[in-house]
Amino acid sequence: MLDEINKIKTEIEARLSEINNADGVEKFRLEFLVKKGSIQTLFDRLKDVPKEEKPLIGKELNILRNFAEENYNLFKEKFEQSRETVSGIDLTLPGRKEFTGSLHPVIQTMREMNDIFIKMGFSIAEGPDIEDEYHNFDALNFPPDHPARDMQDTFFIESPQKLLLRTHTSPVQIRVMKGMKPPIRCIMPGRVYRNEAINARSLAEFHQIEGLYVDKHVTFAELKGTLIQFAKKMYGENSKFRFRPSFFPFTEPSAELDITCFLCGGEGCRVCKHSGWLEIAGCGMVHPNVLKECGIDPEVYSGYAFGFGIERVTMLRTGIDDIRLLYENDVRVLEQF
Numbered sequence: 415m416l417d418e419i420n421k422i423k424t425e426i427e428a429r430l431s432e433i434n435n436a437d438g439v440e441k442f443r444l445e446f447l448v449k450k451g452s453i454q455t456l457f458d459r460l461k462d463v464p465k466e467e468k469p470l471i472g473k474e475l476n477i478l479r480n481f482a483e484e485n486y487n488l489f490k491e492k493f494e495q496s497r498e499t500v501s502g503i504d505l506t507l508p509g510r511k512e513f514t515g516s517l518h519p520v521i522q523t524m525r526e527m528n529d530i531f532i533k534m535g536f537s538i539a540e541g542p543d544i545e546d547e548y549h550n551f552d553a554l555n556f557p558p559d560h561p562a563r564d565m566q567d568t569f570f571i572e573s574p575q576k577l578l579l580r581t582h583t584s585p586v587q588i589r590v591m592k593g594m595k596p597p598i599r600c601i602m603p604g605r606v607y608r609n610e611a612i613n614a615r616s617l618a619e620f621h622q623i624e625g626l627y628v629d630k631h632v633t634f635a636e637l638k639g640t641l642i643q644f645a646k647k648m649y650g651e652n653s654k655f656r657f658r659p660s661f662f663p664f665t666e667p668s669a670e671l672d673i674t675c676f677l678c679g680g681e682g683c684r685v686c687k688h689s690g691w692l693e694i695a696g697c698g699m700v701h702p703n704v705l706k707e708c709g710i711d712p713e714v715y716s717g718y719a720f721g722f723g724i725e726r727v728t729m730l731r732t733g734i735d736d737i738r739l740l741y742e743n744d745v746r747v748l749e750q751f
């Protein structure tokens with residue numbers, strides 16, 4: 415038995431001197447160190463060794479196994495390192511993750527809103543961001559002294575035509591009504607600008623989506639039905655809504671649409687200012703003066719209009735509670751959507 419142990423030790427030394435790569439290390443392990451390897455085979459035979467020789471043989475076997483294992487570990491370390499640093503590239507470094515880009519959450523929301531309205535028969539209309547006072551205010555029945563015309567609320571551009579950055583997407587309504595004959599059924603998504611202090615709830619630049627439907631016999635009931643249909647698609651069938659009377663110069667009567675606060679479920683919280691409701695849209699029947707201004711006879715035609723703030727809708731869907739986060743372009747925020 416001792417002879418055999420010595421023979422295997424000699425074999426081990428011979429093999430070790432031949433190892434020159436990681437494959438050699440693995441071969442060595444398979445030959446000597448696995449369960450069916452030659453060292454374990456000797457251990458298995460230990461039970462047949464005469465009792466008085468057992469301690470000595472056992473001790474020698476342990477020495478042999480330790481010798482093989484220690485050398486195996488040394489070679490393994492050596493060749494693994496050399497394999498991993500082939501031509502100076504460290505192959506043990508974790509791979510670089512491929513990031514796939516995605517659309518900005520505001521754009522995602524806008525497209526989803528567009529899709530719902532398109533399925534309801536609306537088409538998309540667009541207009542310029544730089545408008546004149548006529549399209550932005552006059553034609554929309556804003557009186558000359560209306561506070562929205564104030565420099566405090568509107569970015570005017572120094573120009574002889576009194577140009578401004580549009581404060582809402584409603585001037586597109588004027589352009590559409592002047593360019594088309596009823597029936598008109600359009601939505602008008604786009605960017606708008608207000609001279610407002612920037613805080614968690616408002617920005618100087620944001621997005622709206624406005625809708626307009628003009629035809630014979632258009633009623634307020636249709637407006638309600640359309641908006642509730644839309645809002646259920648957007649926020650879920652079980653959402654609850656209410657219409658509240660409101661005022662806009664370009665609609666009469668006017669209303670605002672509220673949804674049950676999804677954070678507190680209507681109990682009242684900081685986000686809904688403890689009312690249990692969140693405003694999501696302004697709407698109303700197109701004012702006869704606006705129709706007249708666009709050459710549409712208000713005795714024959716009627717229409718409704720509505721407008722959503724896209725950022726607000728995005729915040730409701732994503733749970734982002736500070737509007738500024740949408741525009742800081744922090745990848746940690748954006749990559750979540």
Ligand SMILES: [Zn+2]
Pocket residue numbers: 675676677678679680681682683684685686687688690691
């Ligand atoms: Zn709430």
